[in-house]
Amino acid sequence: MTMFSNGFVTLQMPKDFEAIPTKDEFNDMYLVNTKIPMSIKFSTTPTLVGLPEIREDIEKNFKDNDRIDLILSDFIVINDIIYYMIVSSFSDGEKEIRRNEFLYVKDNNLYIFEYTYPYADRELDDFYLNVIRSLKIIVPKYIVENGEYRLNKKD
Template identity: 60%
Template sequence: MTLFTNGFVTLKTPEGFDPIQNKGDFVELSLVNTKIPMTIKFSIAPTLAGLPAIKDAMEEQLNANPNIDVETADFIAINEDIYYMIISSIRTDKNEIKRNEFMFVKDNNLYSFEFVYPYADAELDDFYLNIIRSMEIKKPKYIISDDGYKLNDE
């Protein structure tokens, strides 16, 4: 594994994955391995919501899409932290895609991991959990105030 850091967070990234241009707001890291194939996306976003509210919003959004089947959605412990995990399948005309998402809130920052691949494989559990377990938060990226949020430049 190699190391990713942005001054706010450090985490280990797996060998064989190449960085790709970040797509979307708050995306810190996007990786792809075309041989597996799999993509990994790591995001940090400011939030005032806690995990229960995020859970409710995510499940409502996913359940409203008839092409998404939520297989598992629950709170789990990773290291000493509580994460919200969603494992879902997305059906397209050509195939079915698996998506595992893990979300964690600390200091009004939402840390989100997304793993997307075209097959089910329980052996991947340790693969993505090892990446999540390696995350070390140096300081919150965003500070929320009455005016919104700003980058933590301390």
């Protein structure tokens, strides 16, 4: 089993996935598997709001975008932790794509798991839940104070 670690979190990386470098400040891990095909994105962003407010904003954005179909928007429990889950689909004109997102807030940090794969694929509940269950937060990535954020530098 391969583990991902950036000093802030550790995660189990699924077999047969390749890490793709990213320069996005908030994107911690981006993996692809061309055999499935599937991508996994794990991000951390600073936030001052909780999951209910995040859910409200996301659902409003979906209503304003007629290109994306919202399939499910609900709170679920994973490892005794409340996550907000969004399942959506969109078409690129040739094939339908499904995206499952799981959001979690702790210490003013929003942790986002995003799985994107062809809609026709079988359900992958155990697959993506195993990655989520492997999340270990070492320290918050961002410190949020006075309406601003900064990287939590370990001295």
